[in-house]
Amino acid sequence: xxxxxxxxxxxxxxxxxxxxxxxxxxxxxxxxxxxxxxxxxxxxxxxxxxxxxxxxxxxxxxxxxxxxxxxxxxxxxxxxxxxxxxxxxxxxxxxxxxxxxxxxxxxxxxxxxxxxxxxxxxxxxxxxxxxxxxxxxxxxxxxxxxxxxxxxxxxxxxxxxxxxxxxxxxxxxxxxxxxxxxxxxxxxxxxxxxxxxxxxxxxxxxxxxxxxxxxxxxxxxxxxxxxxxxxxxxxxxxxxxxxxxxxxxxxxxxxxxxxxxxxxxxxxxxxxxxxxxxxxxxx
Numbered sequence: 001x002x003x004x005x006x007x008x009x010x011x012x013x014x015x016x017x018x019x020x021x022x023x024x025x026x027x028x029x030x031x032x033x034x035x036x037x038x039x040x041x042x043x044x045x046x047x048x049x050x051x052x053x054x055x056x057x058x059x060x061x062x063x064x065x066x067x068x069x070x071x072x073x074x075x076x077x078x079x080x081x082x083x084x085x086x087x088x089x090x091x092x093x094x095x096x097x098x099x100x101x102x103x104x105x106x107x108x109x110x111x112x113x114x115x116x117x118x119x120x121x122x123x124x125x126x127x128x129x130x131x132x133x134x135x136x137x138x139x140x141x142x143x144x145x146x147x148x149x150x151x152x153x154x155x156x157x158x159x160x161x162x163x164x165x166x167x168x169x170x171x172x173x174x175x176x177x178x179x180x181x182x183x184x185x186x187x188x189x190x191x192x193x194x195x196x197x198x199x200x201x202x203x204x205x206x207x208x209x210x211x212x213x214x215x216x217x218x219x220x221x222x223x224x225x226x227x228x229x230x231x232x233x234x235x236x237x238x239x240x241x242x243x244x245x246x247x248x249x250x251x252x253x254x255x256x257x258x259x260x261x262x263x264x265x266x267x268x269x270x271x272x273x274x275x276x277x278x279x280x281x282x283x
Contacts (some may be wrong), residue, residue: 001275003271004272004273009052009116011095013052013118015097016097016117018235020095020118020120024062024066029066029069030227031056032236033230033232035209036048039251041231041239043255045232045233045234046235055119055121058199060197062065067083067093071084078115080094080114082186090148091122091144092121092122093120094118095119096113096115097115100115100272100273101271102114104270109153121206124207125203127201128202129203141214146180146185148173149174150182155171159176168173177241193207193208198221198224199255224240
């Protein structure tokens, strides 16, 4: 199998994004570029040069409609979700290119086919006060941390500067994880997340990926009610209208690139074509 270069990885992922966008426009489904993808669109008009992934967020109703469409129709991609694969240990949905493959992660118990992907994360209502939203968010984060640890094939130490204390906590999750059924835990957690429609609460947010940004994920609910179009790699895609407030909350001064020594991708994906022919010319 031929290993893909960083530029080829980006092109495959971009093609998957185009396919998702086509379905969403056809079906009237709202989505937004998110996190580093949204930052890249605003600051670079495309990928952050040293980054290698695409993230989207969808209000819960739109997220459910997208999944239902994918279950009921033939699509040019396939999706990985805990609803379809009981061993998948995450709540977000991974939309995968069918002509590429990423080798199994040796850390995970999960072993399944995974091509280059776009991640889609649902946004839910969290609370009418910021403190209520924090409680709901960290309740979900606790459960997702447990599901994540239950998927570890073995315990491993972290490299963070807080590793002494953090590793003790992580080992506790690893031990508890041996006692849980991942799929049942995720199904319960997703029901818990989806209790409150965005419009019914003052604060909303995406919690299935909140490990990275914590309470910065908590935003005013109207943040997710209006959408515009922004340029990404020469094409227009959807984004929340209040993208400046979103990016400022998560990243601070997002228009200033980090120092050169910090311009490093965080996924380090190794991906391969399933065959020797070049698949990335097809969207």
